[in-house]
Amino acid sequence: MKAQALIDALRKDGERITVLRRAIVQCLVNASEPMTAVALIAVLKKMNLQPSPPSVYRELKFLTEKKMTRTLQFEERNRRYELVPADHRHHLICTECKGIEDVVVHHDLDVVEKNLEQQKKFKVKRHALEFYGVCNKCQ
Amino acid sequence: MKAQALIDALRKDGERITVLRRAIVQCLVNASEPMTAVALIAVLKKMNLQPSPPSVYRELKFLTEKKMTRTLQFEERNRRYELVPADHRHHLICTECKGIEDVVVHHDLDVVEKNLEQQKKFKVKRHALEFYGVCNKCQ
DNA sequence: CTGAGTGCAAACGATTTGCATCCGG
């Protein structure tokens, strides 16, 4: 199981494995879309954990520093968190149901970035690309 | 002057032209990058206006409903606002100085969107594309 | 004159911080 592998990796790094840490990793592995901290807290409550918000935020920060998760900011108030995906992902965001779908799209942005570096002298480190629209179900 | 044209358009729509409204439009016209409400309030203060934050937020909401401005959300806490640009813009965001530069890039995302609509049955309305990196000055 | 626009105070909601306590290794 993926969650166990992540936990093992943390343990190997000498990090403590607490109940909350294990549960949060498990939630993120199960999540079908990048989660907000608020949603994560709700799920954890259903698992009979009563985590305080600060603990959850600190844990997410910890995992992000460990480069195990990353943060995303869409056009909404809350920050979202997801496990760092192996491949280069972008997102489809439904403006109706607010659902988020991951996609791997084939694009020419590498070329675009090279041009930007030459023409604008801007050193591109990464890019964010989101598509907003209406998902299959909501049409 | 661009600001005057926008004000005239509003007046033509039967909207009231207040001191604050005119000043905010002027600020956005002058702005070299999408502004946060907080930054906008600071600039307005320098113009000897003492707008209350709620008034500024309401005004920005009004202008956005009028489709004269639009909101942007980068990977930072605050929302940003900019006049709706005539052409299709994206942004270069410097992670050092936090500066934002507009760019018009030539890309193949139209094709990507068509593929998404066919393969994922996701009706794309728009996309957001930002490049994060280090600007010329900060390198 | 009349309703849109405004200021002020307070509410809101996500996130952070300080601090005392707890527990994994």
Next chain:
DNA sequence: CCGGATGCAAATCGTTTGCACTCAG
């Protein structure tokens, strides 16, 4: 045992709301 992890309360901070007052047309 010991330092990292946690809970709780409170602070932060951008943004929103309620309400009474003001001013543009």
